[in-house]
Amino acid sequence: MGAPLIELAIDKIRGLIRDGRLGPGDRLPPEAQLSEQLGVSRSSTREAVRALVTVGVLDVRRGDGTFVTNLSAETLLTGLGRAVEFMGEESILELVEARRVIEPQVTALAATRATAEERAEIAAHLRLMRRWNEYDDLVEHDADFHAAVARASGNLTLAALLNGISSATVRARVWRGVVDSDAADVTIAEHAAILAAIEAGDARLAEALALAHVSGVEHWIRAAVEQDVV
Numbered sequence: 001m002g003a004p005l006i007e008l009a010i011d012k013i014r015g016l017i018r019d020g021r022l023g024p025g026d027r028l029p030p031e032a033q034l035s036e037q038l039g040v041s042r043s044s045t046r047e048a049v050r051a052l053v054t055v056g057v058l059d060v061r062r063g064d065g066t067f068v069t070n071l072s073a074e075t076l077l078t079g080l081g082r083a084v085e086f087m088g089e090e091s092i093l094e095l096v097e098a099r100r101v102i103e104p105q106v107t108a109l110a111a112t113r114a115t116a117e118e119r120a121e122i123a124a125h126l127r128l129m130r131r132w133n134e135y136d137d138l139v140e141h142d143a144d145f146h147a148a149v150a151r152a153s154g155n156l157t158l159a160a161l162l163n164g165i166s167s168a169t170v171r172a173r174v175w176r177g178v179v180d181s182d183a184a185d186v187t188i189a190e191h192a193a194i195l196a197a198i199e200a201g202d203a204r205l206a207e208a209l210a211l212a213h214v215s216g217v218e219h220w221i222r223a224a225v226e227q228d229v230v
Contacts, residue, residue, distance in 0.1 A: 009048030073157040080164030107210035109153035118152035
């Protein structure tokens, strides 16, 4: 009986948010009051709140209460990135396929929508990549570069989704392989070409370059999975 009642409580809280009775930044009533309002036990209410905290809908502030988050795509899709890190090899290949489908389109949007400030941010991350000293620097600045491109697309949902499916663990292992193969300069040059296309406002070229870049990553991952090194 517990699980259905918890789902019922979640649905009712969702209804309160959907109907506008609870909005971003609003504090939930105390547990006893919320339980009565939802028509379920306090334990079911408590578990429902915990579940919604986990997925980013609610935020518990110690000593202050439980609040509805900003409900942005970035907040709500944060849990996707954590889930991705637990996926096995078969899912890793599906994730990189998903990235191959999404990232070129996002990059094309960035070429048409990026502001001067956003282009400058992307360029700054590229400069940091070029100055790398440690392997971890490449991993960090590569992630920042692609995240900045995604934000420049102007579609925060796509940006959050792309960030979520871009596994940090896989990214790190790909760069390890790139460095070990003495291909870091070539890979950084691919990023530079993507930036140049964005700066030129050439959506088709930006899309093609992003597709080539992610396809290269996919090729490396498939080979690594076959050799059981991912």
